[in-house]
Structures are given as C-alpha cells and as structure tokens.
Amino acid sequence: MNVPTTASTATGSPKSSLLRSMYRHRRLYVLALPGIVYFLLFHYLPMWGVLIAFQDYSPFQGFVGSEWVGFKHFVDFVQGDNFIKLLGNTLMINLLKLVLFFPAPIVLALLLNEVRNALYKRFVQTIVYLPHFLSWVIVIGIYSLMFSSTGFVNELVVMFGGTAKKWMMMPELFQITIVLQNIWKETGWGTIIFLAALSSVSPELYEAAVMDGASRWRQLWNITLPSIRPTIIMLLLLQLGHILNTGFEQIFLMLNPLVLDVGDVFATYVYREGILQGDFSFASAAGLFNSLVGLILILGANKLTKKLGEEGLF
Incomplete structure (x- = not known):
C-alpha cells in the first residue's frame, strides 16, 4: 500500500x-x-534603556537598584505646562514640511526626468545633491553669515533703501525658515528614489500615448504619476511616522531666547531635561512618548492606505 508523502517528508523540515x-x-x-x-x-541593545522611563533612575543605583514608578513620568510630561506648546510647535513644523518639503523632490525628479541632454542632467543632479553632504553646523553657519545684522541680505536691503532687520530673532519667520532650509539641503538627495522609480516606467506607454495624441501634461498625469504612486505613498507613510520628530541638530543650532516659544520642540526639550538638568527618567519618558505616537500614526496610516486599495509598507 502506498503511504502518502507529507509535505515535511517531501521537502524536508522548515528548519532544514x-x-x-x-x-x-x-x-x-x-x-x-x-x-x-x-x-x-x-539600535536594539540600547532599547533596554527605555526601562528608566518607568523608574526614578539614579546612575549610582543603576537599572536594578532604581525605584520603579510606573507611568508617573508620562503623566507628568503630558500634564506639564510645556506639553501643549511643544506639541503645537512640533506639529506645525512637520505639517509645513509635509506640505512644502515632501512634494519638492517629486517635482524636481519630474523636471529632471524631462531633460534630454544627459550631460546637463548629470550636472544639475550633482549640483542639487551637494547640499545633502553638508552638516547642519555648516548650513546654519552659512545662514547666519547671510542673515546676520551685517550679512549679505541686510546689505541688499539697505542698498535698496530698506532697514536692516534681525532675521534670526523674528519668531514669525522661524518655522518657515526651518522648512526652507530642509528644502534647500535635502530636496536634491530625495530625488534619487523618485528618479529610480521613474526609470522603471516603460517607454512603450509614452510611445502609445504620443500615437494617441496625448500632450506632455496628459502623459505626466496619466502615466508618470500613476507609475510612481506606490513610491510616493510609501515615503508619505514613513514621513507620517516621523511627524513628531523634527530633528535635533538643526533646530538646536537655530534656537535663541527670542524664538524659543515657537521653536522649542520635543527633541530640544528632551535634551534640556535629560542632559542639562540630569532628569534622565523624565526625558526618556518624553522620548518614548514621541516614538510611540509615531508608531501609532504609521500603523494607522498603513491600514488606511490598504483599505483605500493601495499597497502599504507591510
């Protein structure tokens, strides 16, 4: 009698x-x-450090000897006087990035994709990539030289009959300045992914569209953008996951007492409380809260994307 062969017998155990x-x-x-x-x-071993968010951590007593306090630091952080201000500043900067900075690499990639002169295209790509390799210290240094009281911008303003201003001390310009600096520094680098996505679009689609009499705008709207839509959605989901993470170095270097009310964000607050004040547990709780909100947002956005019929991250 023939004995049926099981899947594990035929193909071996999953482990093997x-x-x-x-x-x-x-x-x-x-x-x-x-x-x-x-x-x-x-990245993984340091994750044990989040335990101090649930302790009154003392470096002398260590992880084992420090007293456990549960969610006390999270409650203090959320109910603190600075929470609403920090949340508002962080959200405003990131929403401005989402509206102004996120589309910038897409637009630049679409423009570069239309360039037919290969030498000129590579030259432009190189120029727009270069700012990415500058550290924020250099970028803020250049900005300070240009917009200081005796800088290039004020010299032009005075030359045309205006009055010199202290641009870096104007709260109403701080948040938009942060976003514009990001656009200048990172737009070129962000085009790499979109140019790679555009290179995978079949030329036959454009040839068929030309034969049907489609204009360049119709080709862009009906072929190019739908072809790179999965890439756009994926990067948008990742951006939503970082909506409470504005980055530390750039804002820290731009902060001064006159713009603190509109420029202080979670990252700079955690630095002051954790490093300068030595309240490691409270700062860890604030940082962990930031990460958890980002995780919830990216999971929610991913689920919503799948319900709308698009491919999510997973």
Missing part, C-alpha cells in the same frame, strides 16, 4: 530548508553581517 537557503546565500549573509551587527549594537 531555512538552513539550506542560508547556506546557498551565504555570501549575501556575509555581506549583510556588518549592517546586522551595527543595528544590534546601536
């Missing part, structure tokens, strides 16, 4: 199949090993 697959791709795993070690050492 995994081991065979790993051995077959062993060279790829070796190449990935430095990255894996990096993430383990600098």
Whole structure:
C-alpha cells in the first residue's frame, strides 16, 4: 500500500530548508553581517534603556537598584505646562514640511526626468545633491553669515533703501525658515528614489500615448504619476511616522531666547531635561512618548492606505 508523502517528508523540515537557503546565500549573509551587527549594537541593545522611563533612575543605583514608578513620568510630561506648546510647535513644523518639503523632490525628479541632454542632467543632479553632504553646523553657519545684522541680505536691503532687520530673532519667520532650509539641503538627495522609480516606467506607454495624441501634461498625469504612486505613498507613510520628530541638530543650532516659544520642540526639550538638568527618567519618558505616537500614526496610516486599495509598507 502506498503511504502518502507529507509535505515535511517531501521537502524536508522548515528548519532544514531555512538552513539550506542560508547556506546557498551565504555570501549575501556575509555581506549583510556588518549592517546586522551595527543595528544590534546601536539600535536594539540600547532599547533596554527605555526601562528608566518607568523608574526614578539614579546612575549610582543603576537599572536594578532604581525605584520603579510606573507611568508617573508620562503623566507628568503630558500634564506639564510645556506639553501643549511643544506639541503645537512640533506639529506645525512637520505639517509645513509635509506640505512644502515632501512634494519638492517629486517635482524636481519630474523636471529632471524631462531633460534630454544627459550631460546637463548629470550636472544639475550633482549640483542639487551637494547640499545633502553638508552638516547642519555648516548650513546654519552659512545662514547666519547671510542673515546676520551685517550679512549679505541686510546689505541688499539697505542698498535698496530698506532697514536692516534681525532675521534670526523674528519668531514669525522661524518655522518657515526651518522648512526652507530642509528644502534647500535635502530636496536634491530625495530625488534619487523618485528618479529610480521613474526609470522603471516603460517607454512603450509614452510611445502609445504620443500615437494617441496625448500632450506632455496628459502623459505626466496619466502615466508618470500613476507609475510612481506606490513610491510616493510609501515615503508619505514613513514621513507620517516621523511627524513628531523634527530633528535635533538643526533646530538646536537655530534656537535663541527670542524664538524659543515657537521653536522649542520635543527633541530640544528632551535634551534640556535629560542632559542639562540630569532628569534622565523624565526625558526618556518624553522620548518614548514621541516614538510611540509615531508608531501609532504609521500603523494607522498603513491600514488606511490598504483599505483605500493601495499597497502599504507591510
């Protein structure tokens, strides 16, 4: 009598199949090993540090000896006098980035994609990529030189009969300045992903559209944008996950007492409380709250995207 062969007998156990697959791709795993070690050492192992958010942590008593206080620091943070101001400033800056900065790489990639002169295209790409490799210290230094009381901008204003202003001390300009600096520095670098997506669009689609008499605008609207829509949605989801993360270095370097009310965000507040004031537990609770809100937002946006019929992150 013939005995039916089970899946595990025919193909081997899942464990042995995994081991065979790993051995077959062993060279790829070796190449990935430095990255894996990096993430383990600098991203996963330090996650144990979030425990101090639930303690009255003392460096002398350590993780084991410090007193557990539960969610006390989270409650103090949310009910604190600075919470509403920090939340408002952080959301406003990130919403401005979402509206102004996020579309900028898409528009630039679409414009570069229309350039037919390969030499000129590579030259423009190189120029717009360069600011990405400048540190925020250099960028803010250049900005300070240009917009200081005796800087280039004020010299032009005075030359045309105006009055010199203290641009860096004007609260009404702080948030939009942060966004414009991001656009100048990172737009070119952001086009790499969209140019890669555009290169995968079949030329036959454009040829068929030309034969049907479609204009360049109709080709853009009906072929180009739908083809890169999955990439746009994926990056938009990732951006939503960082809506409470404005970055530390840029805003820290731009802050001064006159713009503190509109420029103080979660990242700078955590730095002051955790490093300058030495309240490690409270600062950890604030940072963990920031991360949890970002995780909830990205999961919610991903689920909503799938319900609308698009591909999410996972």
